[in-house]
Amino acid sequence: MSLSIRALRKSYVEPGGRTINILNVESFDMASAEQVVLVGSSGGGKTTLLNTISGITTADSGSVVIDGTDVTTLPEAGRDRFRALKIGFVFQTFNLLPAFSALENVLLGMSFSGQKADHAHARELLKRVGLEHRLNHRPSELSVGEQQRVAVARGLANRPSLLLADEPTASVDTANQDNVLSLIREACTENKVSLLMVTHSPEVASKFDRVEKLSDFNKPEVAA
Amino acid sequence: MNLLTIAWKSLRQRALASSLTALSISLGIMLMVAVLIINGLVTEAFRQNGTGFGLVVGGRGSGDMNLVLNAVYRIGMPGEPLPWRYYDELRNHPYVESAVPMAMGDLTQEGQFPIVATTPEYFSLGYAPGKKFTLKKGGRLLGKYFSAVIGSRVASQNGWDVGSTFQLSHGGMDDHVHTERYEVVGVLGRTGTANDKTVFVDMEAFFMLAGHEKPPQEAIDRLREFGYEVTPQEEAVIKKAAAEMNHEGEEHGDEPHFHAVPNDLKEVSFILVNTKDIMGLPFLAAQINEGVKAQAVNPVPVMRRLLDNVVGNVRTLLLCLTALIVVVAGVGIFVSIYNSMSDRRKEIAIMRALGAHRGTVFSIILGESLLLCLGGGVLGLLFGHGLVFVAAPFIESEAGLILNPWLFEPAELILFPVLMVMATLVGFLPGMTAYRTDVAESLTD
Numbered sequence A: 001m002s003l004s005i006r007a008l009r010k011s012y013v014e015p016g017g018r019t020i021n022i023l024n025v026e027s028f029d030m031a032s033a034e035q036v037v038l039v040g041s042s043g044g045g046k047t048t049l050l051n052t053i054s055g056i057t058t059a060d061s062g063s064v065v066i067d068g069t070d071v072t073t074l075p076e077a078g079r080d081r082f083r084a085l086k087i088g089f090v091f092q093t094f095n096l097l098p099a100f101s102a103l104e105n106v107l108l109g110m111s112f113s114g115q116k117a118d119h120a121h122a123r124e125l126l127k128r129v130g131l132e133h134r135l136n137h138r139p140s141e142l143s144v145g146e147q148q149r150v151a152v153a154r155g156l157a158n159r160p161s162l163l164l165a166d167e168p169t170a171s172v173d174t175a176n177q178d179n180v181l182s183l184i185r186e187a188c189t190e191n192k193v194s195l196l197m198v199t200h201s202p203e204v205a206s207k208f209d210r211v212e213k214l215s216d217f218n219k220p221e222v223a224a
Numbered sequence B: 001m002n003l004l005t006i007a008w009k010s011l012r013q014r015a016l017a018s019s020l021t022a023l024s025i026s027l028g029i030m031l032m033v034a035v036l037i038i039n040g041l042v043t044e045a046f047r048q049n050g051t052g053f054g055l056v057v058g059g060r061g062s063g064d065m066n067l068v069l070n071a072v073y074r075i076g077m078p079g080e081p082l083p084w085r086y087y088d089e090l091r092n093h094p095y096v097e098s099a100v101p102m103a104m105g106d107l108t109q110e111g112q113f114p115i116v117a118t119t120p121e122y123f124s125l126g127y128a129p130g131k132k133f134t135l136k137k138g139g140r141l142l143g144k145y146f147s148a149v150i151g152s153r154v155a156s157q158n159g160w161d162v163g164s165t166f167q168l169s170h171g172g173m174d175d176h177v178h179t180e181r182y183e184v185v186g187v188l189g190r191t192g193t194a195n196d197k198t199v200f201v202d203m204e205a206f207f208m209l210a211g212h213e214k215p216p217q218e219a220i221d222r223l224r225e226f227g228y229e230v231t232p233q234e235e236a237v238i239k240k241a242a243a244e245m246n247h248e249g250e251e252h253g254d255e256p257h258f259h260a261v262p263n264d265l266k267e268v269s270f271i272l273v274n275t276k277d278i279m280g281l282p283f284l285a286a287q288i289n290e291g292v293k294a295q296a297v298n299p300v301p302v303m304r305r306l307l308d309n310v311v312g313n314v315r316t317l318l319l320c321l322t323a324l325i326v327v328v329a330g331v332g333i334f335v336s337i338y339n340s341m342s343d344r345r346k347e348i349a350i351m352r353a354l355g356a357h358r359g360t361v362f363s364i365i366l367g368e369s370l371l372l373c374l375g376g377g378v379l380g381l382l383f384g385h386g387l388v389f390v391a392a393p394f395i396e397s398e399a400g401l402i403l404n405p406w407l408f409e410p411a412e413l414i415l416f417p418v419l420m421v422m423a424t425l426v427g428f429l430p431g432m433t434a435y436r437t438d439v440a441e442s443l444t445d
């Protein structure tokens, strides 16, 4: 997978009517299977950038080309489908669905792509994150670290080519932080998945070869 | 995982709220089913699609509806009777194939079932077109004197069978009980008509009961009113016979012994008539109605009117009420799902982030509504039949309606499309909330 962002702009209109520019990215690229960590100040627009890449949020202008597909030109249903097929998510607060078991949460990660749910793959992923003995536990019956591992498994369930991780280690303790981090990185390496991870932790960031500071390539203040 | 599975798991997550809403809908459906079953039964009781006779002839003045209620449904007391001579005249009318007399007014002392005094010919008419009366094993049709044939409900409710004996009492204010004991000689098979709750006795014997024959002077007056000539000789014969009847027992020793009642002292409540040719029916009816003596009514249109106007209206009312209950339950489901939506914005946003379309999350919410409505509906069907099962003995003894709890009314099938439509209506707004959820915003909550 390759990611290529060009002249991407995103702004919000405040309730008062004032427009605030959040994103103005002239150029940002990721190579296939590359692992990039994104740092930056709070409110800088990191989450907004990830959402724009995944098509959850629409850009005002510019292009986000993933594997030759410009997601900004896709209609909403097309972006949903693209997300279901190509993109995996791991959130800061894990966001597991409480009504579903660990296995079912992973299966949900492949339910919306229109492809047949692959139970074997789901089990394999949970085994990979060391939860083969917790398949039928609901999120409320899992420890925080275990929940985050389920979330990692779910993020990889649809065999994505890009995994977007928004502060995946922020809610776990330091011991688990390293675990989850290496888990995500190893799984991405094994499956040749590109990884774009947001973190506030310098320690986490230091483990990556490529660290990008958002403010280095995002210049919202210069947007007209 | 398919959408219904996802919907089901979400419902299970809110198990208490979900089961309560499903329960509320099931209670509505339960009442509806009970109403449908009872209504079906009442309709059936009133909708014999015909009678074994073409015309019912009775005294003037009570209206055709009353005549049919009395003669066919055995409800209420008959009006002015007809003299026996009139019956004789009708029986010998060239159009008439059969004329069966009926005298009514008495009730069984036990169970208050109407007594119909008639001739054995009544049973050859059948209870509906092409439907013959059947007798339970070991019984026979009316013999002479104090024998009785009873309907199936009379047998089941009073616990009577061939050999049982009973007494007759006067209906209404007068609580006179005749001393004579009647013996059951036959039990009719179930017909689903008023015949089931009727006790048939022989006409001859009926008039031998004290007070059933007309006082001689009244009988003579009534005959003259009807335009019959009563010669002085006839008058003397009538009075002599009446006088003889009244000292029975005293002169005849201890053996029970009854005198035959002269025809002119007898009266009948109704005459059931079949013509030789069906085309003769309206002509005969017109002829009878032209005269001042009696009225002839074709019972079928009257029965239909009765069904439509009375039974039909009650049914409509009951169905409206239960429909209202179901609608209220529907509103309950709406409130329950709608309230849950604010808690579930994040769940919906997660599914969207995992690639679910707006339409998909809409369908999941709609699926929840469908599952609740249909699940509640199936539960309601079971409850409804269960209710009928529990209530059947009471309804049978109180209202005389025999309920079969496992009888499915075809109308029950309409419930399912109706419930689907309701589920769609109820699930639509919450579904739209899901549809409109702002993913980015809800994810950061």
Ligand SMILES: Nc1ncnc2c1ncn2[C@@H]1O[C@H](COP(=O)(O)OP(=O)(O)OP(=O)(O)O)[C@@H](O)[C@H]1O
Binding pocket: A012, A013, A014, A022, A040, A041, A042, A043, A044, A045, A046, A047, A048, A049, B441
């Ligand atoms: N829907 C919205 N409407 C208006 N403003 C918004 C909206 N979503 C985000 N913003 C604003 O955009 C800016 C960037 O938000 P974003 O969540 O991308 O920051 P972030 O870099 O992820 O911050 P953090 O590190 O705290 O998560 C913030 O100032 C936020 O208030």
Ligand SMILES: [Mg+2]
Binding pocket: A046, A047, A048, A166
């Ligand atoms: Mg953020």
